[in-house]
Amino acid sequence: MEMSEEIAKERIAKRIAQEFRLTTNRLFLNLGVGIPTMVADYVNNANVFVQAENGMLGVGPLAKSDEEDWQLINAGRQMVTMTKGCSFFDSAMSFGMIRGGHVDATVLGAFEVDEAGNIANWIIPNGKQLGVGGAMDLVSGANRVIVAIQHQDKKGKSKIKKNCALPITGFHEADLIITEYAVFAYEDGGLVLKEIAPEVTLEDIRMMTEAAYKVSTTVKTMDVA
Amino acid sequence: MKKVIQIMSCEEAIKSIAPHSRVMVGGFGLRGYPEDLVDALAASRIGDLTIISNDLGSPGVGLGKLLTNNQIKGLEGNYYNWNPEVAAAYNEGKIKVNLLPQGTFAEGIRAAGAGIPAFYTLASVGTELAKGKETRTFGDKEYVLEYALPGDVALLKAEKADELGNLVYCKSARNFNPIMAMAAKYVIVEVGEIVAAGELDPECIVTPHMFVDVLVLKGR
Numbered sequence: 001m002e003m004s005e006e007i008a009k010e011r012i013a014k015r016i017a018q019e020f021r022l023t024t025n026r027l028f029l030n031l032g033v034g035i036p037t038m039v040a041d042y043v044n045n046a047n048v049f050v051q052a053e054n055g056m057l058g059v060g061p062l063a064k065s066d067e068e069d070w071q072l073i074n075a076g077r078q079m080v081t082m083t084k085g086c087s088f089f090d091s092a093m094s095f096g097m098i099r100g101g102h103v104d105a106t107v108l109g110a111f112e113v114d115e116a117g118n119i120a121n122w123i124i125p126n127g128k129q130l131g132v133g134g135a136m137d138l139v140s141g142a143n144r145v146i147v148a149i150q151h152q153d154k155k156g157k158s159k160i161k162k163n164c165a166l167p168i169t170g171f172h173e174a175d176l177i178i179t180e181y182a183v184f185a186y187e188d189g190g191l192v193l194k195e196i197a198p199e200v201t202l203e204d205i206r207m208m209t210e211a212a213y214k215v216s217t218t219v220k221t222m223d224v225a
Numbered sequence: 226m227k228k229v230i231q232i233m234s235c236e237e238a239i240k241s242i243a244p245h246s247r248v249m250v251g252g253f254g255l256r257g258y259p260e261d262l263v264d265a266l267a268a269s270r271i272g273d274l275t276i277i278s279n280d281l282g283s284p285g286v287g288l289g290k291l292l293t294n295n296q297i298k299g300l301e302g303n304y305y306n307w308n309p310e311v312a313a314a315y316n317e318g319k320i321k322v323n324l325l326p327q328g329t330f331a332e333g334i335r336a337a338g339a340g341i342p343a344f345y346t347l348a349s350v351g352t353e354l355a356k357g358k359e360t361r362t363f364g365d366k367e368y369v370l371e372y373a374l375p376g377d378v379a380l381l382k383a384e385k386a387d388e389l390g391n392l393v394y395c396k397s398a399r400n401f402n403p404i405m406a407m408a409a410k411y412v413i414v415e416v417g418e419i420v421a422a423g424e425l426d427p428e429c430i431v432t433p434h435m436f437v438d439v440l441v442l443k444g445r
Binding site: 052053054055056069070071072073074075077088089090091092094095096098099127128129130131132133134135136137140141167168169170171 | 253254255256257279280303304305306307309311312315316322324325326327328329330331332334335346347348349350351352353354394395396397398399400401402403404431
């Protein structure tokens with residue numbers, strides 16, 4: 001399968017946005033760095049409020065050059081805008097929101113995810129980095145955890161593993177895994193393939209996925225428009 | 226009881242920091258950290274410090290200067306990927322690092338300021354960061370015991386203070402500053418402006434002056 005990284009990421013972000021597009025209740029959403037940040041561009045729903053763990057509820061789109069405010073950043077240090085009704089708070093309240101179960105969903109990237117719903121996204125143990133961020137709090141605290149991940153790495157190896165090899169961020173925390181080719185839900189203790197992209201077959205997915213999964217009896221074609 | 230608020234220079238203010246102190250520093254990703262106070266601390270060359278902060282700036286920028294100057298003995302914090310010199314110094318055994326999930330780090334500071342010695346959280350259970358830590362099961366879930374993170378001195382940044390030491394912040398520059406104000410024995414705050422008492426709307430004051438000892442004016 002060949003797809004440029006840019007198109008793959010955009011497709012993943014758009015598909016994740018569909019999860020939130022129709023809500024008529026207020027939905028509080030935390031977005032991680034990378035693909036997750038792009039999700040906000042496609043949600044188009046005034047009932048969705050984005051929380052940034054550095055202390056902001058009501059994160060708007062990334063700031064254009066004439067909107068940049070040095071003191072207004074998201075958790076990835078990108079300069080952002082405020083939506084109407086935006087509020088600021090300290091880091092303890094921010095993680096009280098997360099740990100306390102007040103955040104409805106978190107979307108985060110990962111190096112790997114596995115068939116037990118384990119997520120590895122905080123460190124590659126090569127001695128070059130020392131940081132964890134808010135991911136461990138987010139995966140254990142948010143009500144719904146959506147993993148945005150490209151299906152395979154640059155060498156064509158599955159990133160949906162039987163067992164994660166990298167250090168785990170949270171065990172059994174993934175609720176939904178969305179790649180450029182497939183949507184998996186974690187249901188009844190295992191992965192279930194719910195959707196596949198229009199250009200791939202069930203056999204293609206089988207070939208490119210290391211993890212064991214069941215195929216939903218109602219497997220659908222992924223909306224990639 | 227506390228002394229009346231003192232307004233002083235950065236150089237004078239940081240004389241209260243002794244070697245081997247636990248110094249809390251507000252900020253997240255170079256926003257909401259006290260630039261002038263950190264510069265003064267770097268210039269002082271006071272050493273063997275334990276720095277309690279979310280991150281350590283960038284190489285040679287902000288708190289990164291303290292590492293470049295070999296003033297740091299230990300770090301307690303959350304995210305040093307923005308300053309790769311931290312991992313390098315840690316690998317060489319030059320510094321100790323207590324790496325904590327961001328929410329655990331924030332709650333540890335909050336707990337220290339609120340008189341709570343330790344607390345349980347779900348974050349990090351079963352992971353490398355929970356190795357050797359006590360756990361306990363509540364209901365059907367296992368939680369990890371984490372300890373309060375007190376400081377000897379806090380160096381903080383606020384947008385504006387009144388002459389009593391009440392503080393207001395600016396947008397996402399608030400971050401860890403309000404909770405660190407409660408968690409350190411001696412609190413020094415760098416502000417952009419000091420106004421007369423009564424000029425700040427009482428409904429908008431985020432940090433009451435009870436938690437503040439010294440004000441420094443940025444750029445003085």
